[in-house]
Amino acid sequence: MxxxxxxxxxxxxxxxxxxxxxxxxxxxxxxxxxxxxxxxxxxxxxxxxxxxxxxxxxxxxxxKITKSYKLASRDFHPEDTVIQIGDVKIGGEELVIMGGPCAVESVSQIDEIAGLVKAAGAQVLRGGAFKPRTGPYSFQGVGVEGLVMMAEAGKKHGLLTITEVMTPEYVDICAEYADILQVGTRNMQNFDLLRKLGECRKPVLLKRGFSATYDELLNAAEYILAGGNPNVMLCERGIRTFETYTRNTLDLAAIPSLKQLTHLPIISDPSHGTGRRELVEPMSKASVAAGADGLIVEMHSDPDNSMTGDGVQSLFPDQFAALLQDLSKLAPLVGRSFQVPDLAAVK
Amino acid sequence: MxxxxxxxxxxxxxxxxxxxxxxxxxxxxxxxxxxxxxxxxxxxxxxxxxxxxxxxxxxxxxxKITKSYKLASRDFHPEDTVIQIGDVKIGGEELVIMGGPCAVESVSQIDEIAGLVKAAGAQVLRGGAFKPRTGPYSFQGVGVEGLVMMAEAGKKHGLLTITEVMTPEYVDICAEYADILQVGTRNMQNFDLLRKLGECRKPVLLKRGFSATYDELLNAAEYILAGGNPNVMLCERGIRTFETYTRNTLDLAAIPSLKQLTHLPIISDPSHGTGRRELVEPMSKASVAAGADGLIVEMHSDPDNSMTGDGVQSLFPDQFAALLQDLSKLAPLVGRSFQVPDLAAVK
Amino acid sequence: MxxxxxxxxxxxxxxxxxxxxxxxxxxxxxxxxxxxxxxxxxxxxxxxxxxxxxxxxxxxxxxKITKSYKLASRDFHPEDTVIQIGDVKIGGEELVIMGGPCAVESVSQIDEIAGLVKAAGAQVLRGGAFKPRTGPYSFQGVGVEGLVMMAEAGKKHGLLTITEVMTPEYVDICAEYADILQVGTRNMQNFDLLRKLGECRKPVLLKRGFSATYDELLNAAEYILAGGNPNVMLCERGIRTFETYTRNTLDLAAIPSLKQLTHLPIISDPSHGTGRRELVEPMSKASVAAGADGLIVEMHSDPDNSMTGDGVQSLFPDQFAALLQDLSKLAPLVGRSFQVPDLAAVK
Amino acid sequence: MxxxxxxxxxxxxxxxxxxxxxxxxxxxxxxxxxxxxxxxxxxxxxxxxxxxxxxxxxxxxxxKITKSYKLASRDFHPEDTVIQIGDVKIGGEELVIMGGPCAVESVSQIDEIAGLVKAAGAQVLRGGAFKPRTGPYSFQGVGVEGLVMMAEAGKKHGLLTITEVMTPEYVDICAEYADILQVGTRNMQNFDLLRKLGECRKPVLLKRGFSATYDELLNAAEYILAGGNPNVMLCERGIRTFETYTRNTLDLAAIPSLKQLTHLPIISDPSHGTGRRELVEPMSKASVAAGADGLIVEMHSDPDNSMTGDGVQSLFPDQFAALLQDLSKLAPLVGRSFQVPDLAAVK
CATH class of the missing domain: 3.30.70.1140 (Phospho-2-dehydro-3-deoxyheptonate aldolase; domain 1)
Known part of the structure; x- marks a missing residue:
């Protein structure tokens, strides 16, 4: 200093x-x-x-000459962190795709979508049981039941599951049902939640706050790591800027930048990062080209009737399947592997 | 629509x-x-x-033609909300000044500062028992003991008290000891915390998220109001922009803008809003000139030895007293009143 | 409306x-x-x-229901604009790469670099004769001589040339020597310059202002189009945000977004868009994956001794050649073609 | 360093x-x-x-330990710069108010407004003859004739005049007719224009770019100072942020911050800084309370029929006169003086 x-x-x-x-x-x-x-x-x-x-x-x-975080820094831990859950390795050579609806709505909805997610070649089912909403009068999620529905759909279709946990009290129950716990953008600096996740041993996907710097994101990760949980992956999901055409500005330079600063895996979220369905495909490819370890993508079998407003950014199942086919060809060009079923079989 | x-x-x-x-x-x-x-x-x-x-x-x-919030809107509730706590009315004619250290550190520290805050003419003592810190290795506050120290200092010197509550579990104990509960900028969209504060009846000072729009701030207030607690005041404390000379960009146009959109009182925080001691005095005056109902200002009797880094933005006691003298003259020019003791008596 | x-x-x-x-x-x-x-x-x-x-x-x-620009909009002109200059078509199937130094420094410098640019497979030589600098004491470019040096290097090596024009008076002379005229980010709303370029018939690369919205960029293009010059291409080069690790935030979603709003070709500038050499390669690939029609990339044979500070973001010649090799494989996956010489021949 | x-x-x-x-x-x-x-x-x-x-x-x-600008810095020139034009001193004890329409429209319009500006107590008449407009189809100003109209109105009513100069070629003619030359926010980094203004000796009001840092603003001023023209005043006119309720975010902390960094006078523009008529009065008062040397305020006798869209932020004449009355009382509280005619006389 x-x-x-x-x-x-x-x-x-x-x-x-x-x-x-x-x-x-x-x-x-x-x-x-x-x-x-x-x-x-x-x-x-x-x-x-x-x-x-x-x-x-x-x-x-x-x-400051040295950084304020230590456990998260690549100086301290030069090799890439690879998080293994069952057969899936996040942060290694394999590209990891997480797909599913914004919110779990019913047993049949999540079961149908899980089937489509699996058939397309993804490894992880995403879905929210608890939804953070800016206004009190919006749909707030189906709650604990949703966790159960999703766990069953995941098990049935051979998919890992990821869900958002919004408050320290719910960490234990979410950890019981889901394979990966997600911290949403508005909670990146909810320090009590981070501390609680540090005590837990479940893998955590930590979303960048929509106005957080790389340094703040890494300090937030440090809270979880310092608590004893080494299984943290980071997620770029767009930042708030003056541009209003897109919901957020997806900052893809965060991917190679964070790769230099930290050993933790980096996931990209092109759905929230753009807020527009037609941008999800090009920005998914761009994310992989920029070096992302994986993607988290919204997909809905009936987006016109989804219960949250995020249908507007959800891919249709055939778009999702086509995207994964394309990614399987793109991945080897950036030193990754990604296997997909034959598209004919998907249909 | x-x-x-x-x-x-x-x-x-x-x-x-x-x-x-x-x-x-x-x-x-x-x-x-x-x-x-x-x-x-x-x-x-x-x-x-x-x-x-x-x-x-x-x-x-x-x-949208109509707004997404209702209880917080001036359309719905045309008269100004005035929050009365003891003899102090927030949102009325009287200007309300909240002063004190960033963090409560010890019985003697908070007692000494409370004496100075009172002598200068302020009505409310501020101080943090729990501190939200971006990194896990920084000082996190003295905890519940700090609440007790502050309550006693407030009672002894005849001051109301305000303190930050960071998590739903602590709402009850903070409400037991403090007169006003503060929601910090990083928690403006901690919806569980907002809901819990809606069940409580203590007045709440809701700080604007450092990247939140007026609309999001008012929706966050709506969570508390919809829960049944009508005693909400809003606080402009600076937003994140590209300018790095100041820690944040204090958005003073928020004050007259929010006055049009809502009936809730508006407090300005020039200390966090600028992050520089020498800017606190001009920006305090500017806040009052722009129509603020009150100010929350950091003051420390020994900022060089404060336990948090916020000493850099804390006024010295004599600067604080001189500012309040000036504000007492400025207030009547914008339709406010603010009484201060004779400065000679302060010394 | x-x-x-x-x-x-x-x-x-x-x-x-x-x-x-x-x-x-x-x-x-x-x-x-x-x-x-x-x-x-x-x-x-x-x-x-x-x-x-x-x-x-x-x-x-x-x-507003309809847009404020007309000639630039895809509603008005549904087919892609393809700008042909000699054998090179910008906006068509072929990916177009523009490479070269920040500033033209000397005959030997620009000649050496032009040789390397050509050998790597790029089609256009970039280089500044006039440099916009934030402070008056920085190097301001070699001026008109630089135009001559660059034109000769281009002709000798079979490359088109692009250079920045900063003021209306210099449009004619720049148009005499260069094949494409570039409008820099600080001049995107220099309306006299735009009007003058509308009277000219040379192709124009219009850089997005570092704080301009898509709508403002398209309105700036409209000035040139309305003046009678249909040969306009747009360039995403990063916007100003709160993140300071990168010099700018490269907004790659601008590429597919602009593709929907307009028929004009879109070029990406990963060098200024990131300001860091090590990010240029991943962000170049990401730009192509996102659908860019071309790239403009800084390359210098001796960046440690470049006369402007932009050496810090210039690729070394071997990095540039390797990048173009990779892009030739990536292009077909997004419906593009890009031919490069055999890498052995480059060496 | x-x-x-x-x-x-x-x-x-x-x-x-x-x-x-x-x-x-x-x-x-x-x-x-x-x-x-x-x-x-x-x-x-x-x-x-x-x-x-x-x-x-x-x-x-x-x-960097030392700053990149020198002539503009207070280290180099510790005393305040006071620019005297006729009887008016800008940067001294007296508060200076510049008022008038966005655009000069006709002899009768500017004459009528000049009379109202003078009667209210302002010292300078503002008005644009050339208008920078984001789209090519908007009203672009009446041109040189407007300069003449304004000069005559100024002379007749005993007011100094200020007008925007958009391009180097027009510096001489604008300097012939106006007392102060204004550089607009989009031209803050039009370096050729700055250089030309450095050769001129007329006072210049340099507006902060809507995304420029304090450091960039001071470097832009340095261009003019280094050219030999010491008569530069700076203008805070709002920056671009994510908030859309106001057109810009008026950064009033720029006023005391720039006062520390530089000796040049600082003017505030609450009209463009907010883009809403009803915010001009509180933000004018806040600007003076924050330490501004003067204000530039839009006023129009018939804003519903102004030829530019800026009528929406123009004060009505009686609002303007009332504001100046209030400022005359506020000024002494921050060490300024400002004399206004008796309001009865205005009417």
């Missing part, structure tokens, strides 16, 4: 600051510029000390 | 859409343009129907 | 507004809601009338 | 980098951390060297 003093800070005051730092057991290098003095701090600095220094009189700026 | 069809949608399909709407008991007006047909829907539309329509084939756009 | 009145506007006032509209020769449909009246306007509305209505008393909102 | 190497850069490579820097005549201080080496550079660094270093192999980051 580097501490930069204000212009023309007197020598005595610089000495005081240096002594304060050294009293904390940190070695320093002082470098006198024309106007300002630069104090280099050597070794790992506690966040509290950094914060302290930032607010001291005559300190103009504090520049 | 208005439904706009895609260009060149055949007449038969338009009829189908109209029949679908009328089957739901909604009256329509159809207006045929050159390319597109416009279907006006008359009366209050359930959000689920709106969502449904938005995703139907041949529907290009759905334009 | 739809005009929505304020709540409870009296019937007489609604009549006045309707009469005002009909006096302009526009047919109306009036639809009385519970609170507000909706007035549908039929036919093409002059922008000035729309602006007028928006600011009238008792008008709450005006919703 | 500080150069930070990548983790584990070998000692020999660090030496090479240091030698490269010292060869440029810059003294260094090297400080070896645990993983990375920090090289402090002492003295003023040319921007080109900084850019060079940023892109060198094994350089992870370059941190």
């Amino acid at each position: 580097i501490v930069i003093t204000s212009a023309h800070t007197p020598e005595d005051r610089v000495k005081e600051i240096v002594q304060f730092i050294e009293k904390e057991g940190i070695q320093t290098h002082v470098s006198q510029g024309n106007d300002r003095t630069i104090i280099g701090l050597i070794g790992r600095i506690e966040p509290q000390l950094a914060e302290h220094l930032r607010q001291m009189k005559d300190v103009e700026n504090v520049v | 208005i439904v706009i069809t895609s260009a060149h949608t055949p007449e038969d399909r338009v009829k189908e859409i109209v029949q679908f709407i009328e089957k739901e008991g909604i009256q329509t007006h159809v207006s045929q343009g050159n390319d597109r047909t416009i279907i006006g829907l008359i009366g209050r539309i359930e959000p689920q129907l709106a969502e449904h329509l938005r995703q139907m084939k041949d529907v290009e756009n759905v334009v | 739809i005009v929505i009145t304020s709540a409870h506007t009296p019937e007489d006032r609604v009549k006045e507004i309707v009469q005002f509209i009909e006096k302009e020769g526009i047919q109306t449909h009036v639809s009385q809601g519970n609170d507000r009246t909706i007035i549908g306007l039929i036919g093409r509305i002059e922008p000035q009338l729309a602006e007028h209505l928006r600011q009238m008393k008792d008008v709450e909102n005006v919703v | 500080i150069v930070i190497t990548s983790a584990h850069t070998p000692e020999d490579r660090v030496k090479e980098i240091v030698q490269f820097i010292e060869k440029e005549g810059i003294q260094t201080h090297v400080s070896q951390g645990n993983d990375r080496t920090i090289i402090g550079l002492i003295g003023r660094i040319e921007p080109q060297l900084a850019e060079h270093l940023r892109q060198m192999k094994d350089v992870e980051n370059v941190v």
Whole structure:
């Protein structure tokens, strides 16, 4: 870390600051510029000390050299993390596709969709039992029953399942029924939820907050990792910008950027990332080309009658199947593998 | 609500859409343009129907005419809401100032600061017992003990108290000790927390999410109001933009804009809104000039040694007292009153 | 267009507004809601009338149904525009790659790079003679001489050339030397420059302003098209967001979105779009997967010694050649063709 | 400036980098951390060297300690710049109000408005002869004739005049007729225009680009100052954010922030900054409370019939006069003076 003093800070005051730092057991290098003095701090600095220094009189700026997260960083853990669940490995060579409806609605709905998801070649069934909704008068999900319906559909069709958990109290029950727990974009900094997921051992898909930086996303992952759960994957799902044609701006550069900063798998969500059905196919391909370890895609057998407004971004089953066929050809060009059934068989 | 069809949608399909709407008991007006047909829907539309329509084939756009929130809207409740707590009225003629440290640290710290806050003329003591921190290795607050320390300091010095509640389980205990419960910017869409606060009857200060629109803020307030708690005040605390000189961009136009859209009181937070001590005074004055019902300002008797990094934005006690003196002169120019003790007495 | 009145506007006032509209020769449909009246306007509305209505008393909102641009819209011109320059067709089946340095520096520099660009399989040489720089003390380009150097290097190596034109006076001379004229991100709304390019017949690559919406980009293109120059291609080059790890946020959803809204070719700029060399390769592939008609990529034979700071995002020649090899395999998977020389021959 | 190497850069490579820097005549201080080496550079660094270093192999980051602009900085010029034009001083104790229509439309329109502007107590008449419009089919201003009309109205009523200049060729003629030349938000980085204004000696009001940082605004001002024209004032006019209720987000913290960074006067534009008439009054007061040296406000005697769409944000004459009355009372509370005629006399 580097501490930069204000212009023309007197020598005595610089000495005081240096002594304060050294009293904390940190070695320093002082470098006198024309106007300002630069104090280099050597070794790992506690966040509290950094914060302290930032607010001291005559300190103009504090520049972090090392990152505020550790367990999530590739410096600390150079090899890719591969999360194995049953036969599926997330973060390895195989591309992983998660498909399904925005919300679980009924036994027959989720069963039908699970069959289509499996037939298309995906490995994971997605679906929400609890739905975070911006207004109190919107459909809020079917609740615990939905977890049961989804677990049964997954088991029947040989699919893993992923579902969103919105609050610490529901972590245990969601973990009982689902294979992967999803943290939604509005909960990325729900620190109590993150802590609870750290105590759990189920794999977690952590969605980037719609206005979170890479650094904040990695710090949120650090909460879960620091709690003892190493099975974290990250998800780019679009950020809020001034553009309103798309619901969000899918930031695909996050994929190769995060690959450098962290060892955790990166999943892309082109459905929420664009909010428009016709953009899901090109942005799915672009995500894989950019290096994503997998995709989470909304698909609905009857989107015109889905119970949430997200039908507008759900693929029809035949679009979903065609997309997976295309991805199976694209994957090898970026060092991935992805097997799909013969399309004739799907039909 | 208005439904706009895609260009060149055949007449038969338009009829189908109209029949679908009328089957739901909604009256329509159809207006045929050159390319597109416009279907006006008359009366209050359930959000689920709106969502449904938005995703139907041949529907290009759905334009809401009425707002998605109701209890929070000024249309529904034209008079200003005034929240009375003891002798203090928030949202009325009197300007309300909330001051204090970012975090409660010790009995002596909060007692000393409470004395200074009172002496300066403020009505409410702020302080965090639980702190939301972006990284897991930062100071997380002293917890429940902090609530007790703050309640005692408030009682001793004749101040109301406000503290942040981060999770539904802590609503009851925070409500036991504090006069106002604060929802932080990262929790504005923590819907379980909002629902729990709706069941409670304590006044709530709801901070705008750092990337939330006015509409989303008002929908979040609607969760609390719809739960039965009418004592909600809103807080502008800065939004995330591309500018990095200030920590956030304090959006003061939110104040007169929200005053038109809603009847709820609006508080401004120039400390988090700027993240820089030297900007707090001008932005406090600007907030009052823009029509704020009150301010929440960080003040610390020893910011160089505060336990969180927010010392950098905390006023020194004499700056805080001088600001309140100035505000007492400014308030009458915008139709407010604010009484302060004689400054000589403060010293 | 739809005009929505304020709540409870009296019937007489609604009549006045309707009469005002009909006096302009526009047919109306009036639809009385519970609170507000909706007035549908039929036919093409002059922008000035729309602006007028928006600011009238008792008008709450005006919703455009048709777009403000016409010549640029796919509704008006359903087939893709293909711009042919010599043997190269931009916007057709063939993927078009533009490569070269940020700035032309010397005869030998641009000649060497042109040779490498050609050998790798690209069709167009890029390079700036005039450089827009945020501060007055930075290198501003070598000027007209640079145009000559680049034209010669292009001719010698059998490459088309593209260069940025910053001001109306330089349009003629740039058009004399270069095959494609580029409008930079800071000039997207330099309307005098756009008008001058409309009078010219040279193909124009119009870069999206770093904070421009799709709609604004298409309106800027409309200036050039309305002036009589149909040879316009658009370029996504990243937008400004709160994320600071990348220089800009490359908005790849712009590619398929613009493909729907317009018939003009779309080029992607992963170099400026990310500002980091290591992200150029994955984002180039992602751009092609998303449906781009071409790429414009910075490449420098000696980026450590380039005269502008953009070396940090320039590919080394071997990276550039390897990328084009990969793209030749990726292109057919998205319905494109792209031929590259045998890599052994490049070396 | 500080150069930070990548983790584990070998000692020999660090030496090479240091030698490269010292060869440029810059003294260094090297400080070896645990993983990375920090090289402090002492003295003023040319921007080109900084850019060079940023892109060198094994350089992870370059941190600027000193600013990239010089003439605009308060470090270089500690006293406030006061621009005197006739009897009016901008940047001094007196608050300066510029009022008038978006566009000059006719002799009678500008004459009538000038009379109202003067009567209300403002010192400067604003009005556009050339209008930058996002689409080619909108009203583009009346041109040079408008300059003449405005100059005459200004002279007749004893007001200074300010008008926008959009392109370098028009600088001379605008300078002949107007007292202050305005650079619009879309032209803040039109570097040819800035250079031309540097050669001119007329005072310039430089509007912040709607997505420009403070640093970029000050670098744009530096272009004009470096050209030899010291009479530059800056204007905050709102930035583009995700919020759509207001046309822009007026960033009032820019006012006290820029006051610290620079000695140039700061004007606020609440009309474009909000895009809504009813927000102009509170945001005008907030601007003055935040420390603005002046305001530029749209006022129109017949906004329903203004020729541009900006009528929606124009004050009516009586609103404008009432606002100035209020500002005359507010000004002394923030150390300013502002004299207005007796309101009875205005009527």
